[in-house]
Amino acid sequence: MRSGHTEAAVDLCRLANLAPVGVICELMNDDGSVTRGPQISKFAADNDLVQISVSDLISYRQVQENLVRRAEEFDVVSEIGTLRAIAYVTPFDNLHHVAFVYGDISAGTHIPTRIHRANLAADLFGGAKPVKAALKSFKEHGRGVLVFLLDGAAGVPAVTSSELTANPSEETRKREWREIGLGAQILRDLAVRSIHMLTWSEHNLVFVGLSGFGIKIDEIEKLEHRLD
Numbered sequence: 001m002r003s004g005h006t007e008a009a010v011d012l013c014r015l016a017n018l019a020p021v022g023v024i025c026e027l028m029n030d031d032g033s034v035t036r037g038p039q040i041s042k043f044a045a046d047n048d049l050v051q052i053s054v055s056d057l058i059s060y061r062q063v064q065e066n067l068v069r070r071a072e073e074f075d076v077v078s079e080i081g082t083l084r085a086i087a088y089v090t091p092f093d094n095l096h097h098v099a100f101v102y103g104d105i106s107a108g109t110h111i112p113t114r115i116h117r118a119n120l121a122a123d124l125f126g127g128a129k130p131v132k133a134a135l136k137s138f139k140e141h142g143r144g145v146l147v148f149l150l151d152g153a154a155g156v157p158a159v160t161s162s163e164l165t166a167n168p169s170e171e172t173r174k175r176e177w178r179e180i181g182l183g184a185q186i187l188r189d190l191a192v193r194s195i196h197m198l199t200w201s202e203h204n205l206v207f208v209g210l211s212g213f214g215i216k217i218d219e220i221e222k223l224e225h226r227l228d
Contacts, residue, residue, distance in 0.1 A: 002181050003213070008054045011061065058213060068185045071096060078102075079132075080139040083146075088186055095150045099186050102135075103143030106191070110218050112137050112144035113195040115183035118151045130200040133223035137198055144198075145190060147183045184213035194218050 009022030027035035027043060035043060044051040071087045083100040105111050114134035122128070131146065138144030187195070194216040200223055210217060 003054055003058055003184075005054060008057050011057055055211060067091065068097075068182070068189055070189070076100060078135060080135045086190075088189070090182070097150055097182065097186065098148045099190060100146040100148065101190070102138040102145075103141075105143050105145060108191045109194045111192050111195050112141045112198055113147070113187065113192065114144070114198040114223075115147045115149065115187075117149045120151070130198075130223055133200075134198045137221070137223065141196070145187065145192065145195075147186050149183060181213065184210050184215055187215055188213055196221060198223050200224065 009024055010020045013020045068088045071089045073086050076083045076085045083102050086099045087096040196219045197217050
């Protein structure tokens with residue numbers, strides 16, 4: 001549910017029929033900098049090591065496993081018109097996450113998309129501003145997907161009481177978005193291959209988690225201006 005190296009290490013052990021325990025290290029250059037990209041490939045070649053990426057591992061598991069399942073579909077009337085709602089469950093709990101689809105997204109590319117993690121205070125008392133702004137964008141583009149993830153479900157760790165605020169800190173936002181896998185799986189089920197990401201704040205670094213699920217980010221748009 002999270003596309004990180006910790007989870008990848010455990011997956012590798014399980015795929016090799018070993019105990020799900022791994023030791024993780026980070027390669028460093030002689031000058032103390034972290035080894036990256038071509039430097040890692042050179043290290044693997046020089047030391048006769050097999051190299052794979054987290055994306056490779058996720059791609060393999062996606063062929064072998066299905067971690068989200070459609071539970072039901074229904075229509076929802078919104079301020080921009082009727083949305084098609086698709087409820088999803090995972091093998092890990094019975095909570096329902098919902099994708100709200102507006103218009104025709106069958107093209108699968110450059111789909112305006114908002115992955116929204118439920119926030120009790122912000123959604124009930126803060127006016128659900130990110131959701132309203134996303135709907136405005138959907139109306140303008142004639143299509144869009146709002147993925148609504150329930151707090152506390154598998155892959156969406158529960159926030160603490162101090163984080164239940166209509167104006168979460170930047171650190172809280174970053175922590176929330178490290179858990180990107182569930183939303184990505186739902187988008188894949190909807191045959192979405194590339195997205196016009198609608199965000200309430202900057203999350204450029206954590207969006208890389210989507211690439212492991214084969215979803216390309218064509219564009220990132222901040223939504224705050226749509227409420228002016």
